Amino acid sequence: MSEIVLDHVSKVWGQTTAVDDVSLTAAAGELLVLLGPSGCGKSTSLRMIAGLEEVSAGRILIEGRDVTRLPPAKRRISMVFQSYALFPHLDVAENIVFGLKVRKLKWAERSARLARVAELVGLGELLHRRPAQLSGGQRQRVALARAIVAENPICLMDEPLSNLDAKLRHDMRVEIRALQQRLGMTVVYVTHDQTEAMSMADQVVLMCDGKIVQAGRPEDLYDRPATTFVASFIGTPPMNLIDLTDGPNGAVVAGAAGRAVLQGPGHGLRLGIRPEHLRLADGAGIEGEIVSADYLGADTILTARVGNQSVLLRVPGRSGLATGEPVRIAWSPESVHVFDGTSGRRMEDGRAVPVAA
Amino acid sequence: MPSYRMQIYGWLLLLPAAVLLIAFTHYPTVATLVQSLFLSGSVTRPAVFVGVENYQFMLEDDVFWQAVRNNIWFALGTIPISIALALQMALWVNRRLPARGLVRMAYFTPTILPMIAVANIWLFFYTPGIGLIDQFLGLFGLPGHNWLGDPDTVLACLIVLTIWKEAGFFMIFYLAALQSLPPELEEAGKLEGAGRWYFFWRITFPLLMPTTLFVVINALINSFKLVDHLFILTKGGPNNASTLLLYYIYEVAFSFFDPSYAATLTVALLAFLALVAIGQFVLLDKRIHYR
Ligand SMILES: Nc1ncnc2c1ncn2[C@@H]1O[C@H](COP(=O)(O)OP(=O)(O)OP(=O)(O)O)[C@@H](O)[C@H]1O
Ligand SMILES: [Mg+2]
Numbered sequence: 001m002s003e004i005v006l007d008h009v010s011k012v013w014g015q016t017t018a019v020d021d022v023s024l025t026a027a028a029g030e031l032l033v034l035l036g037p038s039g040c041g042k043s044t045s046l047r048m049i050a051g052l053e054e055v056s057a058g059r060i061l062i063e064g065r066d067v068t069r070l071p072p073a074k075r076r077i078s079m080v081f082q083s084y085a086l087f088p089h090l091d092v093a094e095n096i097v098f099g100l101k102v103r104k105l106k107w108a109e110r111s112a113r114l115a116r117v118a119e120l121v122g123l124g125e126l127l128h129r130r131p132a133q134l135s136g137g138q139r140q141r142v143a144l145a146r147a148i149v150a151e152n153p154i155c156l157m158d159e160p161l162s163n164l165d166a167k168l169r170h171d172m173r174v175e176i177r178a179l180q181q182r183l184g185m186t187v188v189y190v191t192h193d194q195t196e197a198m199s200m201a202d203q204v205v206l207m208c209d210g211k212i213v214q215a216g217r218p219e220d221l222y223d224r225p226a227t228t229f230v231a232s233f234i235g236t237p238p239m240n241l242i243d244l245t246d247g248p249n250g251a252v253v254a255g256a257a258g259r260a261v262l263q264g265p266g267h268g269l270r271l272g273i274r275p276e277h278l279r280l281a282d283g284a285g286i287e288g289e290i291v292s293a294d295y296l297g298a299d300t301i302l303t304a305r306v307g308n309q310s311v312l313l314r315v316p317g318r319s320g321l322a323t324g325e326p327v328r329i330a331w332s333p334e335s336v337h338v339f340d341g342t343s344g345r346r347m348e349d350g351r352a353v354p355v356a357a
Numbered sequence: 358m359p360s361y362r363m364q365i366y367g368w369l370l371l372l373p374a375a376v377l378l379i380a381f382t383h384y385p386t387v388a389t390l391v392q393s394l395f396l397s398g399s400v401t402r403p404a405v406f407v408g409v410e411n412y413q414f415m416l417e418d419d420v421f422w423q424a425v426r427n428n429i430w431f432a433l434g435t436i437p438i439s440i441a442l443a444l445q446m447a448l449w450v451n452r453r454l455p456a457r458g459l460v461r462m463a464y465f466t467p468t469i470l471p472m473i474a475v476a477n478i479w480l481f482f483y484t485p486g487i488g489l490i491d492q493f494l495g496l497f498g499l500p501g502h503n504w505l506g507d508p509d510t511v512l513a514c515l516i517v518l519t520i521w522k523e524a525g526f527f528m529i530f531y532l533a534a535l536q537s538l539p540p541e542l543e544e545a546g547k548l549e550g551a552g553r554w555y556f557f558w559r560i561t562f563p564l565l566m567p568t569t570l571f572v573v574i575n576a577l578i579n580s581f582k583l584v585d586h587l588f589i590l591t592k593g594g595p596n597n598a599s600t601l602l603l604y605y606i607y608e609v610a611f612s613f614f615d616p617s618y619a620a621t622l623t624v625a626l627l628a629f630l631a632l633v634a635i636g637q638f639v640l641l642d643k644r645i646h647y648r
Contacts (some may be wrong), residue, residue: 052544074551085541089563098559099549150549 002153009058019045020210031187033197040188078147080157086131093127115336117149137168229343242271256307272337275312285328392620411621424605432580435518443527451535468526472585479518508598534568
């Protein structure tokens with residue numbers, strides 16, 4: 001089926017290595033999200049799959065066929081560009097059927113497909129407008145329509161929603177996901193927005209500096225981040241990463257002489273814990289002091305100082321806490337992650353046993 | 358009184374530009390028009406009002422018609438070819454190629470040269486017997502030819518020279534327009550499997566239409582405006598075979614000393630150019646605006 005495989009793929013421009021030995025597999029019918037900060041090589045990877053950029057090393061396979069040296073048109077791929085890349089002098093209908101005309105499809109077939117696709121993305125009334133006469137969201141739909149009208153099994157999308165406002169972005173996210181599932185397309189979707197990745201993806205591939213840091217289901221990345229980079233990239237607000245140090249009864253938070261948070265030595269370790277897994281406690285818990293409170297409506301993000309570390313907590317509703325107020329922070333041991341302080345890697349070896357605070 | 362004072366300010370701000378424009382553009386135009394209605398006077402004889410007599414004379418003037426014919430052929434010969442060449446060169450140097458900057462500069466060089474210098478270079482090409490062209494033909498044992506002295510070839514010689522000079526200039530406009538086209542358009546085309554030829558005619562060329570219009574108007578105006586090379590190469594000869602309208606006006610005014618008739622010819626030229634400009638803007642403008 002329409003599966004995409006990158007096999008040790010690299011892209012080098014002179015001194016810069018944009019993509020460094022990347023291997024991944026997008027299963028047929030899967031929505032794979034390439035996620036990462038700006039400049040990490042997401043677009044470059046996508047463009048190599050499309051054939052718009054030559055591969056420096058490695059192989060690309062589509063449906064089991066080696067397409068590494070194939071021109072874009074031979075790969076049976078559609079693409080939605082970040083800038084939409086609509087032809088400004090052609091109307092919506094002409095833009096959508098551009099590729100069908102290139103392939104010399106019969107008029108009847110063309111108009112049948114056009115009607116179907118226009119219906120699907122809700123562009124019916126706008127077929128005779130020029131791109132300049134459309135809103136951002138409508139242009140986005142035209143780009144999407146042009147991609148799906150070809151009925152290619154694979155569609156690549158490069159930050160297709162980055163030009164839209166928050167509301168429209170949410171709606172389009174849902175629409176794209178629904179469309180992808182209905183048509184059974186294999187989609188590789190590039191974004192630097194982790195919310196988009198978490199909500200849409202079957203598989204998230206998180207990249208940094210041209211390398212894959214972690215790949216897996218959204219919940220894998222959320223529940224078991226492989227490195228501190230993943231931990232700090234996934235989730236809003238991101239996971240707290242707290243430096244630890246040795247204490248009398250086990251590891252303690254750096255700069256705080258309070259309760260032990262891990263058994264054994266703590267020097268050189270970092271404790272990871274998500275703001276939503278922290279709670280304010282009465283008696284037990286480690287001591288801290290409120291630095292600020294961000295009220296978001298449904299909940300409030302508190303910033304607290306513990307030792308010389310700052311910690312974010314997500315608490316429901318308004319907290320009613322004032323700056324400088326002392327608090328006690330508690331958590332349950334299973335929500336704790338432990339990372340090596342220098343390599344940033346997750347530690348699973350049982351050396352560090354979390355304790356509830 | 359603030360609005361009254363604002364008005365004065367406005368007019369004062371406009372004044373310098375208005376004075377220059379009126380003194381050097383509008384007044385001469387009107388004066389030319391007026392003069393074309395008089396018969397040229399001299400020191401002893403004042404100018405006489407003759408109405409449209411000068412125009413009647415013009416319509417019966419064989420040399421005038423010859424100049425018009427020459428000019429039309431000159432325009433038809435230079436405009437399409439120089440534009441096609443310019444576009445071709447722009448597409449070529451817009452691609453990734455070794456020493457691209459050098460190639461671009463080479464194409465642009467003829468534009469920087471003054472027309473007089475260009476004419477001198479081509480004079481060397483066209484000279485019978487010892488000129489570059491004849492020497493080249495001589496290599497194959499072909500006889501030489503007096504290119505500029507033959508009424509059948511002289512206009513073609515001027516056309517070639519003008520194309521050589523102008524194509525590089527127009528290329529710059531096309532190059533600028535091509536570089537402002539987003540590269541994703543071409544990538545989208547590639548993904549859809551559009552070949553180069555198809556993509557050019559379906560996408561690139563239509564998107565370059567505003568540039569083409571601009572270049573066509575410039576080329577057309579230039580074909581009536583550029584006469585410097587005639588002074589060096591042919592002086593309108595032989596037998597008026599290379600006389601262009603503006604050169605004829607110059608001759609009438611400064612060789613035959615008939616300023617009134619020169620004014621008449623000038624009015625005819627102006628009227629024609631104005632008509633062309635209006636026509637192009639009104640007719641074509643409607644069809645080529647996308648944004
Ligand atoms: N044509 C090029 N020549 C040289 N270096 C390039 C080229 N294109 C991209 N790069 C470099 O490759 C790296 C990856 O670029 P890429 O466009 O893939 O990033 P990205 O992950 O898509 O970032 P963004 O989220 O900002 O779009 C960057 O460091 C960039 O500077
Ligand atoms: Mg990018």
